[in-house]
Amino acid sequence: MRRLSYGMNVTLDGYIAAHGPSRTSPPDDISWSVPSDDLFQWWLDRERANSLSLYGRKLWETMSSYWPSGDQQPNATSAQIEFARNWRDTPKVVFSSTIDKVDWNTRLVAGDAAAEITRLKAEDGGPIAIGGATLARSAMRAGLIDEYLLVTHPVLVGGGTPFFAALDSWVNVDLVETKAFPGGVLLTRYETRR
Template sequence: MRTLTYAMNVTLDGYIAARGDDIGWGVPGAELHQWYNDRAREIGVSLYGRKLWEVMSAHWPTADQQPDADPIEVEFARIWQATPKVVFSSTLDEVSGNARLFAGDAVAEIARLKADDGAPMEIGGATLAGAAMRAGLIDDYQVVTHPVLVGGGTPFFSALDSWVNLRLVETRTFPDGVVLSHYESRR
């Protein structure tokens, strides 16, 4: 059975995007970007909600070809391009690259994918991750907290029907005061 990790940049006040879907506060420094590259290399399937897919697919398919791209960005772009992706959306008509579109029951499809053998999966996008959280499908939470308060926007955690007990397995501080808190679900 595969594991499922929810990992995203988050503000100190708990948002993955500020009002207006602004994520400009979360640009990673070199050490954090390398951490993202290293973990992305281990991912077998990435699960995206529509909004996050639109952000990622607008940049990473050609990021390695940009003249101002640094080696860490080129590396991430190539890892991202090679990783199979499932995009969950009922409003998109198609997706491109190494991705497939799924418009049905997201929770059932995520559970089906988890039941397969294979490398770990990651999930991104607050709405999609929220549905997986409520269904008890997320095994790991990797909260990458940036030292900024934005006062509102899209929260990292959605409303839950019941508690999710977690166990802290790792903390790490990056330059610029960014802190990784890695938790496992205790079932």
């Protein structure tokens, strides 16, 4: 059985994206989450360890708007160059009923996300990473997530897209790792107790 991890940058009050300048702006501001070099390297190492990445539509659109050519940007660091190459090479699945085409070693799934994730977890292979709050909510509610990685930034934004979904029942987890990064950023990694 393959392990499924859900990890993202998150605000201290639990959001992966904040409301824009006003409370009526769409919740898509991630300017608070600019990573230090150390944190970027940590994310790169995590991405290299995954054999498959699962994306919801919004995160796919964000990632695919930059990383296909991220290694060709004028001031790209060696870690950013490696991240872009790894991103292109890693197999990806995008879950969306509104996108009709994906690229860069990616396939599209328009059907039941929880059923497809269950199928993917049952296959042979290495770890799977899931990203995007809406997609992760489906996996959370279905009890499919084995590991939660919260990279908490010291900022309160007051609203936006939450990291966690509303659940029908409790999920017990064990803290298995903490790591501090520059700027007061803290990683906490939890494994789901089965």
